[in-house]
Amino acid sequence: MARYYFKGIITSKKKESENVFSHTIFFEDNKILRKMKPGRFVMIWLPGCDEFPLSPLFYDITSSTMRLTFKIVGLGTKALASMNPGQAIFVRGPYGNGFAIPPITGLSREKPLLIVGGGVGIAPLLPLIHVITKNSLDLHVVCGFRSILDTFFVDEIYRFVGENLTITTDDGSMGIKGTAVNAVRELLKRKHFSYAFACGPEPMLFKLHKMLSYKGIPHQMLLERYVKCALGVCGSCVIDGFRLCKEGPVFDNTVLKRLSEFGCFKRLPSGIKEPIVDS
Amino acid sequence: MSLRVTIASLTLRHPIMLASGILGTTPSMLIKAYKSGASAVVTKSLTINPRNGNPNPVIVELRYGLLNAIGLANPGVENYLAECLEVKDDLSRIPIVFSIAGTKIEEYVEIARLISERGLGRALELNLSCPHVQETRLFTEDPKLAAQVVKSVCDVTSLPVFVKVGLSTNLIDVVNAVVKHGASAITAINSVRAMVIDINAKKPVLSSVYGGLSGPAIKPIALRVIYELYENFSIPLIGVGGITKWQDVVEFLMAGASAVQVGTAVYKRGFRVFKELVRGLQRYMEKEGLKDVRDLVGLAH
Numbered sequence: 255m256a257r258y259y260f261k262g263i264i265t266s267k268k269k270e271s272e273n274v275f276s277h278t279i280f281f282e283d284n285k286i287l288r289k290m291k292p293g294r295f296v297m298i299w300l301p302g303c304d305e306f307p308l309s310p311l312f313y314d315i316t317s318s319t320m321r322l323t324f325k326i327v328g329l330g331t332k333a334l335a336s337m338n339p340g341q342a343i344f345v346r347g348p349y350g351n352g353f354a355i356p357p358i359t360g361l362s363r364e365k366p367l368l369i370v371g372g373g374v375g376i377a378p379l380l381p382l383i384h385v386i387t388k389n390s391l392d393l394h395v396v397c398g399f400r401s402i403l404d405t406f407f408v409d410e411i412y413r414f415v416g417e418n419l420t421i422t423t424d425d426g427s428m429g430i431k432g433t434a435v436n437a438v439r440e441l442l443k444r445k446h447f448s449y450a451f452a453c454g455p456e457p458m459l460f461k462l463h464k465m466l467s468y469k470g471i472p473h474q475m476l477l478e479r480y481v482k483c484a485l486g487v488c489g490s491c492v493i494d495g496f497r498l499c500k501e502g503p504v505f506d507n508t509v510l511k512r513l514s515e516f517g518c519f520k521r522l523p524s525g526i527k528e529p530i531v532d533s
Numbered sequence: 534m535s536l537r538v539t540i541a542s543l544t545l546r547h548p549i550m551l552a553s554g555i556l557g558t559t560p561s562m563l564i565k566a567y568k569s570g571a572s573a574v575v576t577k578s579l580t581i582n583p584r585n586g587n588p589n590p591v592i593v594e595l596r597y598g599l600l601n602a603i604g605l606a607n608p609g610v611e612n613y614l615a616e617c618l619e620v621k622d623d624l625s626r627i628p629i630v631f632s633i634a635g636t637k638i639e640e641y642v643e644i645a646r647l648i649s650e651r652g653l654g655r656a657l658e659l660n661l662s663c664p665h666v667q668e669t670r671l672f673t674e675d676p677k678l679a680a681q682v683v684k685s686v687c688d689v690t691s692l693p694v695f696v697k698v699g700l701s702t703n704l705i706d707v708v709n710a711v712v713k714h715g716a717s718a719i720t721a722i723n724s725v726r727a728m729v730i731d732i733n734a735k736k737p738v739l740s741s742v743y744g745g746l747s748g749p750a751i752k753p754i755a756l757r758v759i760y761e762l763y764e765n766f767s768i769p770l771i772g773v774g775g776i777t778k779w780q781d782v783v784e785f786l787m788a789g790a791s792a793v794q795v796g797t798a799v800y801k802r803g804f805r806v807f808k809e810l811v812r813g814l815q816r817y818m819e820k821e822g823l824k825d826v827r828d829l830v831g832l833a834h
Contacts, residue, residue: 482589483601485592488591490558490606523606525608526612
């Protein structure tokens with residue numbers, strides 16, 4: 255039988271915040287779940303509509319399910335948000351390298367780790383938080399949102415790290431008023447982290463990268479680019495000489511510092527280089 | 534042992550080039566492909582205006598190749614050239630072939646003129662055969678139109694003009710026409726119009742339904758075309774279509790290609806494929822006691 259995609263059935267749907275939705279997807283064939291790891295991504299195909307990349311926040315072979323959390327940004331995510339339990343979606347992948355966990359597994363409680371997420375960028379960090387806390391390491395998590403209306407996963411993450419969770423909102427409607435970057439700056443004054451991971455809007459990541467590099471803290475960040483083929487051939491997701499779908503989407507600090515486009519430019523579907531605006 | 538080959542005024546360190554459409558949307562990837570071992574790199578086909586290409590999905594992985602319908606997504610010639618100029622020093626050391634696509638003869642001419650003026654490329658490759666863009670395909674079906682576009686482009690450039698042809702019933706007539714009107718080499722073949730249906734979704738996978746099949750699935754067809762063109766013409770030929778192993782390179786050279794282009798194999802085996810192919814070719818030549826790679830060209834005739 256020729257099969258190009260894995261068929262998944264939506265089993266539950268949740269509105270996480272104003273524009274953010276979660277779907278749990280059941281797969282009869284769980285092969286796609288076996289190759290998942292934190293930070294890798296899958297391509298979601300909605301026939302007749304669109305295909306786009308998403309990084310699952312949960313995947314489990316036993317229950318043969320995957321949970322996808324996404325923000326409505328275009329036609330595809332809008333259509334996905336309007337879908338309901340019982341409907342089918344088609345998935346290929348996973349693609350990309352994902353977060354590299356091995357360099358930190360040997361660390362002890364005395365060497366704390368930091369995870370920073372901004373907005374919907376928090377979703378792909380959930381499996382990482384899960385893996386790290388399983389090894390009972392000292393983990394601090396900073397999540398930044400625009401306002402209390404945009405928050406999600408706060409309770410889930412609190413269950414993992416307790417008081418080590420810092421929430422920030424731009425308008426101060428929940429947690430500390432300010433950005434995740436501000437909160438990390440304060441945290442770095444008090445604590446020495448041995449390693450950091452981050453995902454979120456690129457201006458935030460760029461500022462974090464500068465800050466962490468200055469402090470000599472090695473880190474990995476999950477970047478986002480326009481993805482067409484996800485196979486490393488079309489070149490739509492290239493950042494300098496690196497393909498997001500092959501060499502990324504997670505890059506470590508040694509690569510990040512070599513990327514002249516990081517924090518400055520992204521590419522439109524045509525490949526035109528466009529400045530990244532810090533909104 | 535010499536692996537050097539010459540195609541018109543283009544001298545290459547060995548016969549294995551990067552094909553158009555693979556990673557050529559950004560100059561940074563062209564530089565990477567050259568540093569990884571390609572002897573020359575061909576850009577993504579450039580059009581006069583930026584093109585977003587087709588909506589996703591635009592690609593399907595198959596056991597014997599890839600089916601793609603990217604739809605000539607590219608930043609447009611001016612934006613691309615501007616980006617090339619940012620890394621002009623690096624690019625000037627690399628043999629770059631600029632691939633051009635258009636919907637009218639005037640567009641091919643204008644793009645060729647702009648590229649030639651900036652002095653960045655070593656050759657032009659006219660894409661007359663993109664299998665999933667209807668307007669481009671017209672040129673490869675009509676010998677008169679193909680001849681006209683080649684003649685008009687040759688009038689505005691001093692760069693060698695390669696013509697990339699696809700499968701068509703009147704291929705010999707098309708090649709005959711473009712050779713008479715100034716083509717310096719023929720690149721054959723483009724990907725082959727094809728489709729797939731996902732039986733669970735019960736729909737064609739590609740948003741544009743049809744796409745171009747590349748990879749090992751089309752190799753015997755591409756090889757046949759090169760063999761046939763070598764029998765009929767004395768113009769340099771560049772073979773492309775499913776070259777994955779060094780044995781494929783040898784086959785294409787023996788069929789009559791002076792050089793080959795590699796595309797889908799970069800997806801299968803990564804950038805290391807160029808060095809692996811060159812190494813395999815070298816070993817074969819050593820074993821066969823061949824001193825010059827040009828001695829292989831057309832050997833099977």
